[in-house]
Amino acid sequence: MPLKIYVTLKGGFxxxxxxxxxxxxxxxxxxxxxxxxxxxIPGCISQGETKEEALNNIKDAIIACLEVRxxxxxxxIF
Numbered sequence: 001m002p003l004k005i006y007v008t009l010k011g012g013f014x015x016x017x018x019x020x021x022x023x024x025x026x027x028x029x030x031x032x033x034x035x036x037x038x039x040x041i042p043g044c045i046s047q048g049e050t051k052e053e054a055l056n057n058i059k060d061a062i063i064a065c066l067e068v069r070x071x072x073x074x075x076x077i078f
Contacts, residue, residue: 024039024058033047034053036057038058038061041069046058
């Protein structure tokens with residue numbers, strides 16, 4: 001069964017993230033860390049020592065970024 005991830009938006013609305021898809025850019029830096037960015041959400045960047053860790057971390061970052069944007073009243077259009 002897939003994990004259901006929800007973000008609560010301003011006004012109590014919820015969106016289910018596991019149905020949303022985000023493109024990410026994954027690159028290895030000069031220190032061999034994996035840097036991952038979600039270009040559709042400005043400033044949404046994470047990292048990890050492995051590709052898998054970086055990709056798991058960006059999921060958390062996407063959730064956090066969407067929650068903050070919703071709290072600030074920013075439009076969530078993808």
